[in-house]
Amino acid sequence: MTSADRRHQIGGADRPRHIGARVRRVEDRRLLSGAARYLDDIRQPGMLHLGFVRAQAAHARITDIDTSALADLGAEIRVFTGQDTSGLTIKAPAGHDPKSAALPDGHQGYWRMQDSEQPLLADGVVRFVGEPIAAVLAEDAYVAEDAAERIAVAYEALPVVATMAQAQDPSIPPIFAGWTSNVYIERQMAGGDLAAARAAAAHVIRRTYYNQRQAGVPMEGRGVVAAYDPADRVLTVWSSTQIPHLVRTYLAEELGFPESRLRVVAPEVGGGFGVKGQVFVEEVLVAWLALKTGRPVKWVEDRREHLVASIHARDHLHTLTAYVAADGRLLGLEADITVDVGAYSTFPFTAGGDPGMAAKVLPGPYDIPAYAATFRALATNKCPLGTYRGVARPSAVFSQERLMDDIAAEIGMDPIELRLRNVVRTFPYKNALGFSYDEGSYAQALERVRDLVAEDRAAARASRASATTRIGVGVACFIEQSSHGTPDFTRRRVPIETGYIAARVTMEPDGEVTVDIGLQNHGQGHETVMAQVAADALGVAPENVHVRQGDTLTTPYSVGTWGSRGGPLGGGAVHEAALKIAAKLKAIAAHLLQTDASRIALHGGRAVVIGNEGSYVEIRRLARIALRNVDQMPAGMEPGLEAQCSLDGPADGTYSNAVHAAVVEIDIATGKLRLRRFVVVEDCGTILNPLIVDGQVRGGVVQGIGSALLEHFIYDEDGQPLTTSFADYLMPLAPEIPNIEVHHIETPTPRTPLGAKGLGEGGAIGPPAAIANAVADALGVPVSATPLNANTLWTLAADIRAAAETDRDG
Amino acid sequence: MRPSSFRYHKAESVDHALELLARFGEDGRPLAGGQSLVPMMNLRLAAPEHLVDIGGLPLTDIAFTDTAMRVGALVRHRQYLAEPRVAHHFPALHEAVTWIGHPTIRENGTTGGSLSHADPTAELALAAMLYDAVMIVRNTAGERRIAAADFFEDAYVTALQPGEMLVAAEFPLPPVGAAGAFVEFAERRGDFAIAAIGVSITVADGRIATAAIACSGAEPRPIRAPEIEMMLSGRPLTDPQSRAAGRRLAAAIDPVGTFLTTADYRKALIGELTARAIDTACARAASR
Incomplete structure (x- = not known):
């Protein structure tokens, strides 16, 4: 079925007019004109400002916190330490008991699990540089920072675990009391007959790959304001978060505060990329301080705090072994995955989230009959690891796609041909772990990319003779599971527990529509897309739809925005809820027009009789009837136009696919890399808004380029962070970014109401692999790690320089 | 923060x-x-x-005499690009300014600020060394003139004393027909340089008459390379032996590695950039 067919099918005669259209983002007006209100714009009467004393040692016992220098500051300062907040923590067990049914599958053996809790303020020991030790409240934020600077902390050094090797060294004591090692969790996943694959393999190819530690770096950092209103006993917490309902539930449970009297509001959020998809100690602490002091409390993170103490990402080490037949077919794959997850387990995806995701997705788009993975999370004295756009998939795809190129080189096959020989072509497809893939366009996307970069590949071959400049082309072929339902989370045993998204659609008496959705927009364009979806279902214009989100007071309970779920599940929920209202509008219209509801279509603001456009009722009149002039409704019909849908994903989710291709040019003498082209062919099912899809893809690719080339959060051997400002933590800037060419294939999924699959993260997933493959192609050397900065590329080009020297001298 | x-x-x-x-x-x-x-x-x-x-003070002009260009301390970086005589007399300085940060920084940043701050990778400091600029420094007692070579003492350390302020920098005009080039290498356009090279040459009969070479990235302050300058004088513009000059400079320096770049890489980079800057300056001189 083509997407056009499917679109036609949606709503039958109510043909989509807005879904799939290039509708400009309605949110941009306020964002670009400065009218948007962010967390830092929130002011409350009598508000106190919070500053932090943060750990300067990576692992140490706190022997003294000296506040005597505050006396001559001439300001009223209140200081809280771990003694005051004792017992309050972030609890995120990596082996969370979902308190529901038994695990649905038997192929995940539990080896080892150890849990940690992160105290709101250090409990006598600090475990990473940047960990909060003391909270300082002052009348203004400048004075709070002055005060924090004057508090002297004395430390007694403890052995620092600064590397994966140290975390696995039994002679170094674990960083948590009662632990037997620095391993949070170690588990296995397996499926298929690996012994048979080993026996049948003509080639066995084993490689180790590494992706560096990164920060997430949304433009706006974190921030929290909390205010308690004694009149109605409601605690309101504003937080720059992606997950307001989850923050509310966590606060209620941790503070013992009734959830019905807790309101969490995410105001305008200036980017999140997953970073703001955790519940942080700062959120719990600010809420606690507001209750404790009876005064509103505000904390706004600065960039240095963000870089050292929000969450980090990647830091993955993978060793893969491929069992390959003589004709290039993959018979089996083994993976050993180690992730340095830092000092604490983060809520709700836990220390096990990243390694588990890498293990789960590594078979990728390929038909591999047998697969086994062992994965582990290591505790070190570094910033905790959390979710960042792509979540382990950029690393999994890096390893998988570097491996494909390494296999191609080893067996002497064209890398795109090797992929074409192995990609899944018949759907639905069940992989070795039992995950069912919906229909995709893996081979088609590869063929399209092969055509698009044919000339570049010829230029790359021609450059092999050059001693000064080399060109290389690399591709990355991948799938991205998203929209997975509750069983997937149960299987992972993470406290997220579920992933449904709820929307409530209300038509007002004037015919205008309100959508209240449990998503939280931080750049995705939800307000535009959800209005398009509701407009089509209700036969009105998107301008008549007002989308509200981010406030637990007005929106139905949901897990928030993460995991590329907003379009397929959020859009699906809006669609389903709006259809319920549409049905009612049709029934009222049929009653007025004396026909059957099945003969009514909604479009252009009218309920019309199909085949007789002249016979209609204005939708706003129907709304007035349903809400005000209820005597004109069909007998017995309940007044009102409000409907809700809570949409969980399909058990195995949906699988978007894409192929990225990078064309690089490398200056052999300096290591300078220039991206000549970056090409994306992607398939996210039904495209809800092409402008937004392109924007999502391009933004993701830019971040992926950062992962591939520049962004590196570096610690020294003492666990001291070295890249604590934008002078050293290098993000890609406009001059580093080529024109990103985006091409689409549309294979709608039958698994979500609109045929949409997730697409928010995909852009960031492919670039490290595609660029590394292009570098390997250009320089004729294996590439096993990122980032590929100029110094690294210069080192990789050493043989080419040496050969040129020999030529010249000889 | x-x-x-x-x-x-x-x-x-x-x-x-x-x-x-x-x-x-x-x-x-x-x-x-x-x-x-x-x-x-x-x-x-x-x-x-x-x-x-001092933002409101009248130190905002680039002025020319018969022998020198005098740049007020409050001259913004972008002003160099808008004054055609800068590119005419000091091509390497003009090119260096295009490498300073980003448009916002070039709009706001000042000559006096950059020179007094003495970041070891600053483009203006390198250009001041290259063109033998003189720093005009004042305090309530009067004025001092300090050669660039004596002004930049170490990373972020200058000869300025408490109470003193840089009011201008004076660049002596090179002979007519001088050519120049500035090349810089940074991980991203607009970053602090990993290394940069400025070259200025005078020409007679198709040959380099005199050469000046300044380098950042080798030491905690910009340096000149007198040995290489000597080596170049008398070379034909068509064959300046730039590679040999670059190798020789690389061999003579002892840069310090950082957690982002190794010392070996900096050394090699400085050698390469030196060769490229010499080649570019010679090509420009030859094309006139």
């Missing part, structure tokens, strides 16, 4: 600024474009008690 408290003073004249700076001594700092000082204050790497805002 909020500064410690400080007192703000608006200077009404150069003399007023010098009086204020004399009064505050080490506790006072002039504030011009704020492109380095303000971030340092926000990071609490600098905590001056008194800021003397």
Whole structure:
């Protein structure tokens, strides 16, 4: 079925007019004109400002916190330490008991699990540089920072675990009391007959790959304001978060505060990329301080705090072994995955989230009959690891796609041909772990990319003779599971527990529509897309739809925005809820027009009789009837136009696919890399808004380029962070970014109401692999790690320089 | 990332600024474009008690005499690009300015601020070394003239004393027909340079008559390379032996590695950039 067919099918005669259209983002007006209100714009009467004393040692016992220098500051300062907040923590067990049914599958053996809790303020020991030790409240934020600077902390050094090797060294004591090692969790996943694959393999190819530690770096950092209103006993917490309902539930449970009297509001959020998809100690602490002091409390993170103490990402080490037949077919794959997850387990995806995701997705788009993975999370004295756009998939795809190129080189096959020989072509497809893939366009996307970069590949071959400049082309072929339902989370045993998204659609008496959705927009364009979806279902214009989100007071309970779920599940929920209202509008219209509801279509603001456009009722009149002039409704019909849908994903989710291709040019003498082209062919099912899809893809690719080339959060051997400002933590800037060419294939999924699959993260997933493959192609050397900065590329080009020297001298 | 408290003073004249700076001594700092000082204050790497805002003072001109170009301390970086005589007389300086940061920084940053801050990778400091600029420094007692080579003492350290302020930099005009080039290497366009090379040559009969080479990235301040300069004089523009010059400079320096770049890489990079800058300067001279 083509997407056009499917679109036609949606709503039958109510043909989509807005879904799939290039509708400009309605949110941009306020964002670009400065009218948007962010967390830092929130002011409350009598508000106190919070500053932090943060750990300067990576692992140490706190022997003294000296506040005597505050006396001559001439300001009223209140200081809280771990003694005051004792017992309050972030609890995120990596082996969370979902308190529901038994695990649905038997192929995940539990080896080892150890849990940690992160105290709101250090409990006598600090475990990473940047960990909060003391909270300082002052009348203004400048004075709070002055005060924090004057508090002297004395430390007694403890052995620092600064590397994966140290975390696995039994002679170094674990960083948590009662632990037997620095391993949070170690588990296995397996499926298929690996012994048979080993026996049948003509080639066995084993490689180790590494992706560096990164920060997430949304433009706006974190921030929290909390205010308690004694009149109605409601605690309101504003937080720059992606997950307001989850923050509310966590606060209620941790503070013992009734959830019905807790309101969490995410105001305008200036980017999140997953970073703001955790519940942080700062959120719990600010809420606690507001209750404790009876005064509103505000904390706004600065960039240095963000870089050292929000969450980090990647830091993955993978060793893969491929069992390959003589004709290039993959018979089996083994993976050993180690992730340095830092000092604490983060809520709700836990220390096990990243390694588990890498293990789960590594078979990728390929038909591999047998697969086994062992994965582990290591505790070190570094910033905790959390979710960042792509979540382990950029690393999994890096390893998988570097491996494909390494296999191609080893067996002497064209890398795109090797992929074409192995990609899944018949759907639905069940992989070795039992995950069912919906229909995709893996081979088609590869063929399209092969055509698009044919000339570049010829230029790359021609450059092999050059001693000064080399060109290389690399591709990355991948799938991205998203929209997975509750069983997937149960299987992972993470406290997220579920992933449904709820929307409530209300038509007002004037015919205008309100959508209240449990998503939280931080750049995705939800307000535009959800209005398009509701407009089509209700036969009105998107301008008549007002989308509200981010406030637990007005929106139905949901897990928030993460995991590329907003379009397929959020859009699906809006669609389903709006259809319920549409049905009612049709029934009222049929009653007025004396026909059957099945003969009514909604479009252009009218309920019309199909085949007789002249016979209609204005939708706003129907709304007035349903809400005000209820005597004109069909007998017995309940007044009102409000409907809700809570949409969980399909058990195995949906699988978007894409192929990225990078064309690089490398200056052999300096290591300078220039991206000549970056090409994306992607398939996210039904495209809800092409402008937004392109924007999502391009933004993701830019971040992926950062992962591939520049962004590196570096610690020294003492666990001291070295890249604590934008002078050293290098993000890609406009001059580093080529024109990103985006091409689409549309294979709608039958698994979500609109045929949409997730697409928010995909852009960031492919670039490290595609660029590394292009570098390997250009320089004729294996590439096993990122980032590929100029110094690294210069080192990789050493043989080419040496050969040129020999030529010249000889 | 909020500064410690400080007192703000608006200077009404150069003399007023010098009086204020004399009064505050080490506790006072002039504030011009704020492109380095303000971030340092926000990071609490600098905590001056008194800021003397010199932004309104009449030190904003690039002026030419028969023998020199005089650049006021408050000349913004973009002004070099708008003044055609800069590119005419000082092509390497003009090219260097295009490498300073980003448009916002070039709009706000000042000559006096950059030279006084003495970042070891600063383009203007390198150009001042290359063209033998003289720093004009004043305090309430009078004026001093300090050669660039004596002014830049170490990373972020200059010959300026408390109470002194740079009021101008004077660049002697090279002979007519001088050519030049500036090449820089940074991980991203606009970053602090990993290394940069400036070259200025005078030409006679198709050959290099005199050469000047300045380099950043080798030491904590920009340096000149007199040996390489000697090597180049007399070479034909069509064959300046730039590779040999680059190799020789690379062999003579001993840069320090950082956590982002190794010493070996810096060395090799400086050699390569030297060759490229010489080649570019010679090609430009030959094409005239």
